Structures are given as structure tokens and as C-alpha cells.
Amino acid sequence: MMTSTPGTTQANLTQLEYLALNASLNVADGHARQDLTETQKRIIDDLPTLFAKAAGEPLEELERNAQRTFLTTFGQHRFPTGPDRVLSCYASSVAMEILARSLVGSVATVGLVHPTFDNIPDILRGVGLGLAPVEEDLLVGGDLDAGIPPEVQALFVTTPNNPTGRVLAEDRLRLLAQVCQRRNIVLCLDTSFRGFDYRAQYDQYAILEAVGCRYVVIEDTGKLWPTLDLKVGLLVSSDNVGLPVPDIYSDILLGVSPFILALVERFAEDAAAGGLDELHEHIAGNRRVLRETLAGVPGVSFPDPDSRVSVERVGIPRHTGSQLFDGLSRQNVFVLPCRQFHWADPERGEDAVRVALARPRATVAAAAAEMRSILLG
């Protein structure tokens, strides 16, 4: 954990999230910090048994079961099963780092969805890749072939997107995959927020494999369940991807903890057995509390009315997002300004902040009340 941070507009989003970690009202980071449900509590009560199971079972089997249970719970039935096709990483950002390093050498320019969480452009640039912004609107509804710049050799799309919650629909993913296939672009998807939105749980692998494009998908167990950041990021590649993903993976890790794999399997089973509906209701309830609390505040809007992910943008035309961020942080309430999500054009993010919803109801209610009071004041 870090303790010093540059100024609000210079800092990256993760650095602003650090500030919130010890705050009384942290609605900044997108980690899952809601309370455990009753059935999840029973899994935690059983951790010693889970440890023994993880110690005793063959790792290969344990890992295969955890991956399959997680992926199929979210509709990904046709995920690839060949050697090195699904690599378990410590976190989705570690998967991202491995992907970025794997692109260097064969890819010069990555087309990247705009806006999106800033550690993605930072990692891609950090390893020396060039970036070309690709607007979310284009991906969701525009002319893909004309809109994706000609120099793009890999295209990175977060779906559902963070912070907007926009989902690439099935027909759009197919079109996108076809364009990538035709132009030999590596299609990279970050689906970390998929668990929150049934509309993103169609079988993406069935489409990608049918089209036959080169692809890499980053899956993440880390946004969903309050497991104190015991999580796994999955790095899934197509057979024809032509990138040294397994080599770079093996430079960085031998594998993740079998204990965490066993835990992921149990939480995914719980999700499939009703936990997912419960989670969706909890997030929807928190979203309602936030929207209702801020209703009627002059100038406040909700730019993503249809979003179901565990973060919500709040539009604040009268103020800049950075100013509201500062006012709230003086009250020990931490949100994220949206400026940094707009990595290619920060000014476009100045009129919104992002509020995390994967929190206890009371935390969201208190943060929303504080926002209302500052916005009205």
C-alpha cells in the first residue's frame, strides 16, 4: 500500500484509491467490499477444510475445476481448454501486464476503448506501446471498420466498461471479431465486470472461436465477492494468437495459490446457486439509494441509466469532478474523479465522479448523503 500521492489531477486512479483505503467512507475503488451473505459466511467458516482440500488435491484438477466453475457460471461454456489457453494469474492487472509485455515486438499501436480505467493505458504505454483511442460509442454502435484507425494491430475493449457499464452486445462482438479477423488485429477483452450484468454473459468464446480471430480475454474473479482480495485473474488466449503469452507468464509466476482456486470454486458455486441474483439485487439497491439521495439536486445527472456494474457515474455539470473530489475528501469521503478515465482527453471527464457500489448499503447511503450536502452547499 502506498501512503503518498501526487495532486488530484496528476495522480492516477489507483493512487487516489489508496487515499480512500483507510477513510471512513471509501466509495472509491471497485473492489468488492460489501458484507458477506449468509451462504458466503458459511464458506468462510469452512476455510480450514478448504485449506486441507487444496493441500490434498492434485493441482491440475483443482485449477481446472475452479476455472470451469467460474467461467460456466457466467455463461462462458465454450472457453478454450487446450494447453496454456487459460492461465491463472494473481490478479487481472497481472494478466494485463503479461498481455502488454506479450504484445511488445509484434504490435506497435494498440487501439484502446475510451474512456476506461487508467491503469490499462498506463500499463500499455509503460511497456512502450503506442495508443490510439477508440470511442466507446463507436464500439457499441458505429462503423467499426471505418472507425478503428488503420495503424491499430491490437484492440483492447473493456466490456462491461468501467466506469460506464456499457456492454458490447452479442452482434457487436461478432462484427468486431470479424473486423479484427479480416485485419489481423488481436482482439483483447477485459471482462472483469461481466458478473454484474446478465447481458454480458452470452458465450463470448463461442463467438470468438467461430469467427476465428486472434484474441486474448482477461477474466477476473476479483470484483464480485468480498473475499478480502483473495482472487484470480484469468488470461485466456486463442490458439492462433501468436504471442509469447505462456513464456512471459512463466517469467512471472509458476501458478496461483491452490487455496485461492478452491475458494473461487466455492464462491462461483454459491453464485450459481442463487448468490448471483442476490449480488445483483444488492448492487441495484445501492444504485437506487445513490440515485434517490441525489435526486433533485440541481445539475446532477446519471449518465449511465442502464448500467448494472458495481460502479456508478454521477454527472455534476455545475462543478468539476476534481473539485467535488476535493470537497468530499475533506469530509473523509472518497469517490473517484472521472477525469483520469478519459485517458486521451481528461477534460471530458471533469463533469463526473465515480461512486463504488460494492459496499454495505449504509456506506453508500452515507456517502450519497455527504455528496448531496456538499452539492447543495
Added chain:
Amino acid sequence: MMTSTPGTTQANLTQLEYLALNASLNVADGHARQDLTETQKRIIDDLPTLFAKAAGEPLEELERNAQRTFLTTFGQHRFPTGPDRVLSCYASSVAMEILARSLVGSVATVGLVHPTFDNIPDILRGVGLGLAPVEEDLLVGGDLDAGIPPEVQALFVTTPNNPTGRVLAEDRLRLLAQVCQRRNIVLCLDTSFRGFDYRAQYDQYAILEAVGCRYVVIEDTGKLWPTLDLKVGLLVSSDNVGLPVPDIYSDILLGVSPFILALVERFAEDAAAGGLDELHEHIAGNRRVLRETLAGVPGVSFPDPDSRVSVERVGIPRHTGSQLFDGLSRQNVFVLPCRQFHWADPERGEDAVRVALARPRATVAAAAAEMRSILLG
């Protein structure tokens, strides 16, 4: 986990370790796979309580306590405490990746101890850095100023080294730090195996801080305790290091799991209360079993008679290490050939294999018996 691997001499060491993960006799990787001690079992029985503690305590306090308990248990009393000076990572290799990325831009050539585990040169080269080998003999006893090539801007030393167990003694570290200070070289230490050897547990930070050189140290909880790879790598930097370590850290992670931090604290407390002596006895016993089983086998030698780390090199002049590796793996016994440790001159590693000792006694005994039979056959 990976399932496909290039040929024995082309593969990297981690890829060879994958092969062993599901083998009946895996003495390949350096992860801690011995049985839990009685007091460690009690910590595992208490995991639900530990989860509740980790969920309830302020993260900053939890992390500070875990870091302090771990570092001071191993004699590192004067570790730095300022902002961003000790960053908790998912693993020591993630710390390594962050360090490597932080060096790019201000450092062109890294002097790297030779031999050492091959993921270190692979990560450094992977981010585009040049390497200059620095022989272990030079570090331990040679003329440092003359021996470190003039182009070196950062020097990376593993101490105790892997696979040799050689330790940089206190006076040698001081000399090395002084040379680095004078020549403005960033001194980078990987001390992942320190816990196994009291001779490496003098206060290295006291020396580094007194000399005032630029330094980065990678600490690791992952080699010591059979926690199923629930572990933390620490990335410690000097105040004057002048590298963007905190920025790159924040691109990759917000922080590690508080549950793992709490677990590390408990295992470190157990180590301080007698567990460390018990661990040393266990490793020494396994080393004795290996040496005694192979005693009298013509041509077998132990090139590191004084080593106390949890891996042991076995010298085999009559065979090449790679041949023995192949013979053993046909019997489902996995060791590591030493070829790849000699990253600048692989042929020098052909006459040795590395055997992991952090295993149950019976595993080491059975692997040693199989080695004896193949070497005699």
C-alpha cells in the same frame, strides 16, 4: 498453470517446474511444500477468525504490523518506514517485474549475479534492459570495483543465492554498497531465501542506509512456510532511489489481500517463537538425507557444502544435468537441471541438478533413492 513445455534445454526453469507440479515426486520448484508444523496447523485451524480480523482492522495498521513482524523476525530492524518505501506485492516475482519496469529509462545495463534463477534475467531482458554477468565469486570475495563492468548502472544480487546458497557477508555488503554509492549504481538485492540462513539475517538496511547508496530490496515470505502459496513479496526502496517504483506499483496493484497480510504476521510470529529453528532443522535433515543417500555414488559431489537454503545442488560429472533430468522425469521424479541458472553460460550448469528440500522428509528420501538408482544404473 501451464501444460505444454518446450524441450528440456530450451525451456525456462519455471516451465520445467510446471511439469513437476502434478508429479508423484516433485523436488523441482523452490516453493514451500513441507508439512505444516503443529503450531502452524493451529493457525490454519483459526483461519475464519483470521479472516474476521483482516476484515475488521484498518488496512494500514494491518499492513504495517505484518511488514514489521516479518522483517524484524529476520533481523531487518532498520527497514525504511517512510511513505512508499515498503510496497506489498502479490509475490516476489511481481516485485521483480515492477523493479525491472522502474529501471527502464534511467538504466541501460544491469549487472546480474551469475548464476541465478533464470526468471530474473528473463524479466530484465524482457523489459528491454541489457545484462552484464557478475560472477558470484567476485561478489563474495573479489575486487568489486574492478570486477563490476563500467557500463553497469544497476547491480542485481540474490543473497542467499539460488541455487548455490552463497551469502553476501556483512563486510562484503558494506563494500558493495560503497562501490555502488561511489559509482551511482542502484544496488538491487533479492533476499527471498534469507529466512533459511542466520548468516544472512544481519541488518542489511542498517548497512545500506549508513552507506547511503541507492537501493531496492525484494523480500519474500513465499519460500518459507507451507501456506499453499499465500504469500507476499515486499519491494523496499531507498529514499534516494530516483526510480518511479510507486507509480508502476500503482499501475499493477492497489494492494495485497489483508487476509494474506494477517496470515503472514501469524506465521512470522510463529517463526520468531521457535518455528524458525524447527524449519532450519527440517531443511538440514532433508539435506542430510539427500547427501547420505547419494554418498559413495561415483562422481557425485555437493558443490555447496555450506549451503543452508531450501535447495541443494548435486554435482554429477559423469552425466550431464539435462540427461539426468530426463532420466528422472521418466520415473516421474522432477528436479531442475542447473543449465538454465547459468544464464550467461549454460554449459557451466550441465554437471549439476538442483533438488528442492522444502518437502516432507519422505519425498526427499524417495527422490534421492531414485536418483541413486539411476546414477548407479
